[in-house]
Amino acid sequence: MTALMKLKPYASLIGIAVFAVLLLAVAPSLLSMHWINNLGKYCAWAIVAVGIGLAWGRGGMLVMGQGVFFGLGAYAMAMHMTLENAGPDAIPSFMILYDPLAPLPAFWEPFRSELFTLAAIILLPVIVAGILGYALFKRRVKGAYFAILTQALAVATAVLVSSTIRETGGDTGLSGFRTFFGFLLSDDANKVMIYLITAGLLIACMLLVWQLHRSRFGELLLATRDAEERVRFLGYDPANIKLTAFVIAAVMASIGGAMFVPIVGIITPAEIGASASILMIAGVALGGRASLFGPVLGAMAIGWGQSSLASSWPEGWIYILGLLFVVVTLFLPNGLASLYTRAKGLIAGRRDNGAAPPEPPAPTGAAATAEKAEVSA
Amino acid sequence: MDALIPPLLNGTALGALLLLAALGLTLTFGQMGVINMAHGEFIMAGAFVAYLTQLIIPSSSISIPVALPLAFVVAGLLGLLLEVSIIQWMYRRPLDTLLVTVGVALILQQAALQIFPAQGVPVENPEWLQGQLDVFGYAWPYRQLFTILLAAACVAALAAWLKYTSFGRRIRATVQNRDLAETIGIRTRVVDRITFFVGSGLAGVAGVAASLIGGTNSQMGTQYIIPAFLVVVAGGIGQVKGTVIAAWVIGVAMALFADWTTGSLAQVLAFALVVVFLQFRPQGLFTVRTRGLA
DSSP: OHHHHHHGGGHHHHHHHHHHHIIIIIHHHHSOHHHHHHHHHHHHHHHHHHHHIIIIIITOOOOOOHHHHHHHHHHHHHHHHHHHHHOTTOOOHHHHHHOSSSOOOTTTGGGGSHHHHHHHHHHHHHHHHHHHHHHHHHTTOOHHHHHHHHHHHHHHHHHHHHHOHHHHOGGGOEEOOOEETTEETTOHHHHHHHHHHHHHHHHHHHHHHHHHHHSHHHHHHHHHHHOHHHHHHTTOOHHHHHHHHHHHHHHHHHHHHHHHHHHHSEEOGGGTSHHHHHHHHHHHHHHOTTSSHHHHHHHHHHHHHHHHHHHHOHHHHHHHHHHHHHHHHHHOTTOTHHHHHHHHHHHHHHHSTTOOOOOOOOSSHHHHHHHHHHHHO | OGGGHHHHHHHHHHHHHHHHHHHHHIIIIIITOOOOTTHHHHHHHHHHHHHHHHHHSOOHHHHHHHHHHHHHHHHHHHHHHHHHHTGGGOTTOHHHHHHHHHHHHHHHHHHHHHHSOTTOBOOOOOGGGSSEEEETTEEEEHHHHHHHHHHHHHHHHHHHHHHHSHHHHHHHHHHHOHHHHHHTTOOHHHHHHHHHHHHHHHHHHHHHHHHHHSOBSTTHHHHHHHHHHHHHHHHOTTOHHHHHHHHHHHHHHHHHHHHHSOHHHHHHHHHHHHHHHHHHOTTOSSOOOOSSOO
């Protein structure tokens, strides 16, 4: 019993370890190539979801525009792979289609370099999220205002990409990649490698967030979510705390986008716009935004639902998705993960009378009172 | 100088359309703290009402004036249904109302896609809107003028309703201090429902105007909802005055940007404009001090 008690703080870590074994060892040996590819896609979305979990679940910032950062990473990767396809000093074929004589757009040129591409996948979201976050958080823009502004950014970006046909491929996006940093995409062994990289990155992001939760920063983030003014009175600047979480979430979204491209083989504005961004939120809300595993499993479930249902029964899928939003928000504001916490709380409450079970973290103070009022009513 | 006239005229008309779309949001978001992402789909419902009225009354000269009050009632009833079934359980949880209504918006969009043709339906302009006005040598279509007049009428009616009627006073009292309003006998539940009905109904009116200018299809709601929210954010919560100015500025700015660059870059620039503006006035143009809303 005492040995178990000692392990308790590391329960999540053990969970991540088990999850890592499942993803990295069990899945590749059991699944067919088709499902490896699908699982890789879900992992890419799950990486985005881990970031949303940090910004929204822990930080209280509803980020409705993660598609923008997903798109930054995805297009950076896709541009590099397109140039790799075209060969040195050559212009991608779709550009020749629109204007054979014009040169490569200036912002494409550096993406010939592998190192620049990898750096851009990390740095572009840092810059964009940094500027936007700094502008908004310093002026104490928050809550719904913040959510709406991030979504406006997603809408504007998707429209912009759609309309720049020669520069970004427009609505058809970028596709037809043959190699990934020199590895042939047609080779099954390379596909497994890309899957393993994606799954590994997912585990790494989960470990990072687990560590952040335990750190002073994690506590400050939680405190900022629940009582921003009090954090300010204690001498911290909530803007910096929120900005850090927002930027980390943006980088994770970018990494997810960058891995999405070699796995799926295409990136279009539809994957980064308003609806795609909302889909990223859906998984996190379903799984439980404040928990560590909730966003990951939720995003994977939504990804699976999308790829299995959306092709065979597209109308039904949208209705199911809409109903999920309504039902989860109405009855399970903390997602499916709260069921587990609630059940654990009930059992613990019965066993040792009085020892308060850990409260599932509520989104805001007001929400918490509303929830309690509902329960007591 | 002459080059400024067309974007100014177009921008004013676009601003009027944004204003119509945002006016209902000012009520439901500003006054009640409910973020209704389905508001865009209520606009869509209004546009489809205009189309259906046209099927029954073939003369568009008559069908549009009939459609306006009809769209108000249909969209209003949709809003009332939403309030009674879902929103009433979620007051004081603004971010959750956003999520819930995203779900509702998805469902309404899909329903519209299955009822109406995917490529959209045509709504004819009435004969009395088909001409154009000559403004310094530039042809200004009557339908743009009509949008502006319609927006002006709605703003005047809403402002008068809020300011001079006893019901308007009850709304303002509920917004400022819900608990105190209740103690003096105001039935805040009823106030909430009527406010939501009117706010959603205004979306229906916006939908009729939108059907005359842009396309009428299942995706049109998403096209209007974000600019409308930007208007509300820039205008300040719950302020009709701020909404009017913000809508006009954003409309003209978008027309000007579109003139200088491209239509799609104009959207990005308009977004940047709002973010820059918030640096100077984080609470929007005008704000009302309330105790009821955090």
